[in-house]
Amino acid sequence: MNDKNFDFAISIPSKGSGGKTGLWRTKRPVINYDKCTRCRFCIIFCVENTIDEKENHLPEIDYDYCKGCGVCANVCPVNAIEMKDEAEV
Amino acid sequence: MANVNYMLRGTAACPGCPIPRELNNILEIAGKDTVLVVPASCSTIIMGDDIHGMPSVVPVVHSPFAAPSAIASGIKAAMNQLNKKGNVIVWAGDGSTGDIGFASLSGAAERNEDIIYICYDNEAYMNTGIQRSGLTPRGAWSTTTPEGKREFKKPLPFLMMDHKIPYVATLSIAYPFDYEAKIKKAMTISGFRYLHILSPCPPGWRFDPSLTIEIAKLAVETGIWPLMEYENNKLKLTGPSILLKDKSKRKPIEEYLKLQERFKELSDEEKRLLEEDINAMWLEIERRMS
Numbered sequence: 001m002n003d004k005n006f007d008f009a010i011s012i013p014s015k016g017s018g019g020k021t022g023l024w025r026t027k028r029p030v031i032n033y034d035k036c037t038r039c040r041f042c043i044i045f046c047v048e049n050t051i052d053e054k055e056n057h058l059p060e061i062d063y064d065y066c067k068g069c070g071v072c073a074n075v076c077p078v079n080a081i082e083m084k085d086e087a088e089v
Numbered sequence: 090m091a092n093v094n095y096m097l098r099g100t101a102a103c104p105g106c107p108i109p110r111e112l113n114n115i116l117e118i119a120g121k122d123t124v125l126v127v128p129a130s131c132s133t134i135i136m137g138d139d140i141h142g143m144p145s146v147v148p149v150v151h152s153p154f155a156a157p158s159a160i161a162s163g164i165k166a167a168m169n170q171l172n173k174k175g176n177v178i179v180w181a182g183d184g185s186t187g188d189i190g191f192a193s194l195s196g197a198a199e200r201n202e203d204i205i206y207i208c209y210d211n212e213a214y215m216n217t218g219i220q221r222s223g224l225t226p227r228g229a230w231s232t233t234t235p236e237g238k239r240e241f242k243k244p245l246p247f248l249m250m251d252h253k254i255p256y257v258a259t260l261s262i263a264y265p266f267d268y269e270a271k272i273k274k275a276m277t278i279s280g281f282r283y284l285h286i287l288s289p290c291p292p293g294w295r296f297d298p299s300l301t302i303e304i305a306k307l308a309v310e311t312g313i314w315p316l317m318e319y320e321n322n323k324l325k326l327t328g329p330s331i332l333l334k335d336k337s338k339r340k341p342i343e344e345y346l347k348l349q350e351r352f353k354e355l356s357d358e359e360k361r362l363l364e365e366d367i368n369a370m371w372l373e374i375e376r377r378m379s
């Protein structure tokens with residue numbers, strides 16, 4: 001960034017501005033796809049935006065950056081997401 | 090198929106912090122021709138730097154604590170001079186909005202500057218270690234109110250309505266459709282637009298990070314955070330809050346308080362006073378609606 005003189009603020013967007021935040025996790029959200037109804041709640045409410053919608057509309061967690069907060073498991077209406085101990089998975 | 094993100098994942102926000110989600114849903118609607126102005130706060134850290142990376146897909150201007158409204162006014166004026174179209178959005182904490190930056194906010198609102206001001210209200214100075222602000226609610230623990238705050242929560246949305254600006258709204262990320270409708274509405278209006286989001290903070294409010302959305306929802310359902318919208322000098326309730334004008338439809342305030350350790354030491358007397366604050370706020374809403 002130092003090799004140019006910018007007139008105006010710019011952003012150089014990149015993932016992982018806080019590092020590989022998946023390493024913060026002590027609990028891992030694991031989706032039980034047999035239970036999942038594809039309601040998208042976890043996708044909409046994941047506060048870190050780490051759940052993607054796959055082609056078949058099933059949610060998929062990006063474990064590189066998921067912080068393990070458990071919001072997705074809390075909002076899932078059918079309890080399809082289990083928070084498992086990171087040490088045990 | 091990865092989702093399109095407008096706040097890229099892997100930010101420095103605490104686990105369970107709603108700020109990245111709140112910003113994502115705003116930027117998704119505001120689009121690329123947007124500049125964010127961010128005063129000193131947790132969001133300053135979340136916005137990253139040129140070493141570790143930046144999550145925002147739009148430019149961010151970092152601002153001193155007291156100045157975001159003045160800086161945003163200047164950016165908008167410069168854009169007008171250069172014939173550039175786009176949104177200038179202030180994204181500021183409650184400390185900046187209600188206390189330290191209130192003078193510049195009030196000035197920009199009174200001049201009806203063509204900017205959008207969004208306060209994300211986590212009800213304390215979180216980035217410096219949970220000091221009380223003017224927007225901390227009565228009875229809440231903070232590091233500077235170890236026995237609970239003795240004063241009421243400064244009513245910023247009402248104060249901004251009293252500036253007679255074109256648009257004021259309160260938002261909650263637990264209600265994404267209401268949230269996005271208000272952002273969209275704000276985009277269609279010109280002049281000063283003020284949006285205020287109640288933004289639960291797991292370490293500051295002392296709750297388990299999995300509860301962020303649940304607590305944001307309970308704030309609305311118990312009536313402590315009414316969703317409303319002020320436009321053309323008229324106030325109305327929106328979404329789930331419409332029915333809550335009837336007090337009997339509100340959930341008991343305990344359901345909201347008991348999940349947060351910051352209210353653990355709340356005495357019966359403090360709880361009574363807090364409930365009085367909430368009742369007075371609803372009376373004020375009714376007064377302004379009629």
Ligand SMILES: Cc1ncc(C[n+]2csc(CCOP(=O)(O)OP(=O)(O)O)c2C)c(N)n1
Binds near residue numbers: 211
């Ligand atoms: C003039 C000035 N005083 C104090 C500070 C230190 N400071 C930086 S962030 C912050 C807290 C901001 O609180 P708020 O606006 O509520 O945002 P939050 O951190 O809660 O997101 C303080 C006091 C500063 N940067 N500038």
Ligand code: SF4
Binds near residue numbers: 045051065072
């Ligand atoms: S645990 Fe938190 S960060 Fe991880 S996917 Fe669930 S909501 Fe997102």
Ligand code: SF4
Binds near residue numbers: 031035036040041080
């Ligand atoms: S919230 Fe639960 S049911 Fe809904 S998409 Fe996510 S995992 Fe599936």
Ligand code: SF4
Binds near residue numbers: 105
């Ligand atoms: S202290 Fe609170 S507001 Fe600040 S990043 Fe952490 S959760 Fe978010």
Ligand SMILES: [Mg+2]
Binds near residue numbers: 182183210211212214
């Ligand atoms: Mg704050």
